[in-house]
Amino acid sequence: MPAPTILLPQDPLNPRRVDPHYSYEAQLVRGLGGETALVNHDALLAGDAAEGVRRVPDGTGPAWYRGWMLPVPAYAAFVRALADRGCHLLTSAAAYATAHELPGWYSTFEGATPDSVWLSGAHGPAELATAVARLGGKGPAIVKDFVKSRKHEWHEACFIPELADLPAVARVVDRFVELQGEFLAGGVVLRRFHAFALAGSADEEEEEPIVGGGWGPARPNGARVRPAAGRERPAHGDGPAAEARVWWVDGEPVLTGPHPDTPEVFPAPDLTQVRSLVRALGCRFVTTDLALRADGGGWMVVEVGDGQVSDLPRGTEVSGLLSSLIST
Secondary structure, eight states: OOOOEEEEEEETTEEEEEOGGGHHHHHHHHHTTOOEEEEOHHHHHTTOHHHHTTTSOTTOEEEEEOSSOOOHHHHHHHHHHHHHTTEEESSOHHHHHHHHSHHHHHHHHBTTBOOEEEESSOOSHHHHHHHHHHTTSSSOEEEEESSOBOGGGHHHHTEESOTTOHHHHHHHHHHHHHHHGGGOOSSEEEEEOOOBOOOOOTTOSOOOOOOOOSSSOOOOTTOEEOOOTTOOOOTTSOSOOOOEEEEEETTEEEEEEEOTTOTTEEOOOOOHHHHHHHHHHTOSEEEEEEEEBTTSOOEEEEEEEEGGGOOOOTTOOOHHHHHHHHTO
16 A cells, blocks of 8 residues: 555645645655645635645545644545545544544543533533533533633633532533634533643742643653743643643554643653553544643543644654654
């Protein structure tokens, strides 16, 4: 079988060139002897999959996508349009949905990730009350959709201090849905809040744990932290913590690095349990975001994602990852 081609989004301002955000990856792929082709992400989002893949040569064969996120239906159309041109995406539409949206991966990772419930349809008072009861009926939680949270509007549209306060739950959920607008992915998710100790600046000699905002972790033992000029400790612990993003190809971790929200922090998570869960998921190219609990409870899986649409912090050494993709 020929080596897979890496499909990358074109520059909206110059369709013959790769989107600048992915130009470094394109250069590395070509330097490793791999092939690239361009796709029109805007056309894919607009529902014109045939136009979206027009620049992919006929008979391209196997391929991976590395680009901006696509809704599950748009990705399925992308797969079909590529097949019409003799190009086979190595992540099927079903596998993409499994890794990209929380309901697809949650049952595999249940117990290793915060307890969660979701609503695919209405989220009125009755539906929210039922969901809250399924999550235990009390305690703090966060709100997200099947793919993303609005953690940068933490108090307004993400964090619920007390599930028993149903009017407050409704306010946060309604605001989240309002802000997501047309970009709401799938439905509303309620996740049990866990505190993660935040990473301090590298020049601190000692540091007491800071209670984090449930969507990131702590300064783990062995984490390497680059000094971040001008970065201040969040006044109330509401801020990104030292999450690790692990990239998996065919069940093996090929890159462990920082999360894009904390590019200066290099945690070293224990992957013993996660390895078996990733293999059980059965998706060939995925990412896991891991966080260390502040209470000493170990590493938790904060998110799972499709590796094709997961972001990399600038400056990350990705030759090993890309080499793994083009040698599969």
